[in-house]
Amino acid sequence: MSAAMETVQAAPLISMKGIDKSFPGVHALKSVNFEVRSGEVHALMGENGAGKSTLMKVLSGIYAADAGTIEHDGRPVEIASPRQAQEMGIGIIHQELSLMRDLNAAQNIFIGREPRTAGGLLIDEKKLNAEAAALFEQIHLKLDPRTPVSQLTIAKQQMIEIAKALSHKSRVLIMDEPTAALNDAEINELFRIIRKLKAEGVGIIYISHKMDELKRIADRVTVMRDGEYVGTVPAADTPVEKIISMMVGREISDEPPAIPDLADAETVLEVRNLNRGREVQDVSFSVKKGEILGFAGLMGAGRTEVARVIFGADPLASGEIFVHGRKITIKQPQDAVRAGIGYLSEDRKHFGLATGMDVATNVVMASLERFAGAGGVLKDPEIRAIARRYIDQLSIKTPSERQEARLLSGGNQQKVVVAKWLLRDCDVLIFDEPTRGIDVGAKSEIYRLLSQLAAQGRAIIVISSELPEILRLSHRIAVMCEGRLTGFLPGGAPQEEIMRLATQRNENRAPAGELSEDAKMGEKA
Amino acid sequence: MSAISSKPGPGNLLRTQGAQKLLAFAGLIALVAGFSLASPNFMQTPNIIAILQAASVNGVLAVAATLIIITGGIDLSVGTGMTFCAVIAGVVLTYLGMPMPVGIAAAILAGTCSGLLSGTFVAKLKVPPFIATLGMMLILKGLSLVISGTRPIYFNDTPGFTDIATGSIVGMIVPAVPLPNGVVILFAVAGIASYILGRTILGRYAFALGSNEEALRLSGVNADRWKIAIYALGGSIVGVAGILIGSRLNSAQPALGLGYELDAIAAVVIGGTSLRGGQGTILGTVIGALIMAVLANGLRILSVAQEWQTVVTGSIIILAVYADMLRRQRAAAAG
Known part of the structure; x- marks a missing residue:
């Protein structure tokens, strides 16, 4: 504990005060405070969208703060660019690694600062490699x-x-979430390096969702929620439950749904032992007619990946899929659609909607053959009539069925995609982040729509990173962590329970296979 | 693949495309062997010289295109740019009566300026490379016609100008090998470009731009400036091609040029450079240009109609890229 005492006395290397940052439509950071001292590992925690990454982008010069001060060694500084942050000795390792794949290790490390010869014209490759080797x-x-x-x-x-x-x-x-893609052996290696850096006086800001890691490596924990600073506590002496309650401690504004009795309902979709690499490991579950099954978990837990293999967007390594009790083979999305599975992507603009085309075309997009006459000539009046019917039925706000989809609000765009799958008679609808980018008012409307669809006898899967949304919608909750289902909970389960399952790392990970694979990489190198 | 990856050498950037280069090289050997067997006329020294001569202009243009493609861009203006540079040389030498070195310098300068302009459109104005260079292609074509008054400019008043491409310094030293200067210039340009890509800062950033431009920017590098520099370098090489074509035809033909950019890009692609950027070699490009020249020449010797030669060339391009895809997939599957 004497080490902890020392860190408490050390002056902060970096001190951020009252940092405020807004993007169009989002107040991402609201007067946030944060500091890091020499030789400490300071964990920054919070749910997805709490503002952790934004805060770090301000610190590393990628974003400029709207308000607030940053002090470096006690002196106020401006950090206007990544280069300036670098010169101040602030390094960032992004979650999506930003290396140049076609260059080698040494070339990547010294990009922009290559040792040169011949009057600065040539790269001194020998020196470059020697310096990289010394770093390694x-x-x-x-x-x-x-x-x-x-x-x-x-x-x-x-x-x-x-x-x-x-x-x-x-x-x-x-x-930023350095262990997201690592196995246990690799994490141990990373922690060894972190401890070494710590001993040399480097201040480390560690963004993570994983409670067990926190206990192993962090000295202090700062929690953020909805862009606000919640508090800073010592990592060793604070119970995990306390940290979780700091993270989720917001009120749920909506009532949880009335959970229907589905004991006798037919099972519409069942999947057994789905596997695809690291993201989907041994996933089995089923959804009944009229049921809304919520998928909770942190970013990268593998929920979207599960949806994509069921929909045939990604190939399955192994596993079985049953629809209405019949085993089906899904190799590509059209197989899934034929089986009555519709997928509403989290990225509507890229995958769900032809934004440049009109509402009517989007509604019939998945059922176009039905509206084609002899020689593939489209029956325009019928298409427009059916589109008008759905506009009415789902109360899509649009001046007409001929409006371009991109001109609709996010909520109404989402409804157009729903209409597309309804027209295709899908019994199973998978909603991936159904309210992302949709404002609060439209959210409750989407929630109502989902409940309505379930009541009409469709099986619904909702993937959401927002816990209140999961709680508001789900009749049953499946929780994933690192590619595995860590448990099922009844609708309305306490948030703490969900978070516990969502951060539950499997202790038996990193089997011999993965290790030997890593060893192989070592040999190659 | 594993033999290559297990022992990365210092010339790694040159080696990453090793397999495709090997493939292209094997293809070249196979073509040469096939045509030699099919026709006794193919392997004659004059014919080999003709093939190399034919490859020289396209080869130099392809080298310029390779530089741009490695950055993840494309340059459609190399063909008409070449003509523009030839016209500029014609104006300086024939109309203004300046000495030959001044004309050569003017042509290369003209190419560099047009490259600078393309690069600026792409890097600063954020116009997509395809569009920016499509625009430049038309602009340069139009300017060539305007400046020349749509008439060819002959280099008759500049003695020695035709020797630049068609003379043979090598032949004067070693009479048995009458290698035209144009071919020597191609090899020189390729050598310099290869050296720049492999050993200099500019080359390193070209690969970095094509590999992950954002990462380069986040590393604190002025990515825009280097991108413009690459386009300018490509432009100066286009200027060299302009001299070569002018010298071979003893004239600047202002209507010429359109279509040359596609042949150049074809040579680049056959040589294994990825249109996605980040990967590529000059050696591959030169082999690609040679394959195209051998193909055209061999098919002509076998009396295959011109029209069918084009069909074959098109098929070869698709085959080459398909082979590259297969190799990539296998490499990805291997780990």
């Missing part, structure tokens, strides 16, 4: 600096990012 030595990474990044595992790529940050003589290192 420093973090005990056994790797040929000339290995192309495209041949490295995610874990190794992360080590390259760390080496890059070290080469900038970083005194503050921001790590």
Whole structure:
């Protein structure tokens, strides 16, 4: 504990005060305070969308804050660009690693600062490789600096990012969910390096969702919620329950749904032992007629991936899918659609909607053959009539069925996609983040629509990263963590219980297979 | 694949495309062998010289296109740009009567300026490379016609100008090998470009731009400036091609040029450079240009109609890229 005492006395390397940042339509940061001291690991926690990444982007010069001050070694500073942050000794390792795949490890580390010869014209490749090798030595990474990044595992790529940050003589290192893609052995390796950096006086900001990691590596924890600073507590002495309640401690404004009695209802969709790489591991569940099954979990838990394999958007490694008790093979989305499964992507603009086309065309998009006469000539009046019917039925707010879809609000766009699948007679509807980018008023309307669809006898799966939304909608809740289903809960279950399952890492992970795969990578290197 | 990846050498950037280069090279050898067997006329020294001569202009243009494509861009203006540079040389040498080196410098400068302009449109104005260089293609075509008054400009007043491409310094030294200067210039340009890509800052950033431009920017590099520099370098090489074509035809033909950009891009693609950017080699491109020249020449010797030659070339392009896709998939599956 004497180490903890020392960190308490050390002056903050970085102190952010009253940081405010708005984007069009979103108040992302509301007067947030945060500091990191030399030689401490300061965890930054919060639900998805709490503002952690935004805060770190302000600190690393990617975003400019609207208000607030940043002090570096006690002096107020402006951080206007990533380069300036680098020069101040602030390094960031992004969640999506930002390496250049076609370049090798050493070239990536020294990009923009290559040692040169011949009067600055040529790159001194020898020196470049030697310096990279020295950095690797420093973090005990056994790797040929000339290995192309495209041949490295995610874990190794992360080590390259760390080496890059070290080469900038970083005194503050921001790590955004560094363990998201690592197995246990790789996490141990990462923690060893973090402890080493800590001992050398580097201040580390550690963004993570995982409670067990926090207990292992963090000195202090700061919690954010909805863009606001909630509080800072010592990691060792604070119970996990306390941290979770700080994270979720918001009131639920809507009533949970009346849960229908589905004991005798028919099972519409059942999946058994779905597997696809790391993201989907041994997932089995079923949905009944009239049921809304909510999928809760943190970002990267594998919920969208499950939806995509069921819909045939990604190939399945193994597993079985049954619709109405009949086993079906889904190789591509059209197989799923034929079986009556509709998928409403979280990214409507990219996958759900032809934004440049009109509402009527979008409504019939999945059932176009039905509206084609001889020689494939489309029956325009019929198409427009059916579109008008759905506009009416789902109260889609649009001047006419000929309006371009992009001109509709987010909520109404979502309804157009719903209409598309209803017209196609889908019994199973998978909603992936159904209210993303939709304002609060339209949200409750979408909720009503979903409940209505279930009441009409459709089986509904809702994937959402917002716990209140899951609680507001679900008759039953499936929770995922790191590609596995960690449990089912009844609708209206306490948020703490969901968070516990969502952060429950499987202790038996990193089986021998994965380790040997990593060893193979090592050999290659 | 594993043999290549297990021992990354210092020239790694050159080696990542090793397999495709090998494939292209094997294809070239196969073509040469096939045509030699099919016709005794193919392997004659004059015919080989003709093939190399034919490959030189397209090869130089393809080298310029490779640089741009590695950054993740494309340059459609290399064909008409070449003509524009030739016209500028014609104006300086024939109309203004300046000495030959001045004309050469003017042509290369003209190419560099047009590259600078394209690069600025792409990097600063954020016009997509396809559109920016499509515009430049038309602009340069129009300017060539305007400046020349739509008439060819002959280089008759500049003695020695035709020797730039068609003379043979090598042949003067070693009479048995009458290698035209145009071919030597192609190899020189390719060598320099390869060196720039492999060893200099500019080359490194070209690959970085094509690989992950955002990452380069986040590393604190002025990505726009380097992108413009690459387009300018490509433009100066287009200027060299302008001299070559002018020298071969002993004239600047202002109506020429359209279509050359597609041949250049075809050579780049056959040579294994990825249109997605981030990968590519000059050696591959030169092999690609040679394959196209061998194909055209061999089919002509076998009396295949011109029209069918085009069909074959098109098929070869698709085949080459398909082979590359297969290789990539296998590499991805292997780990």
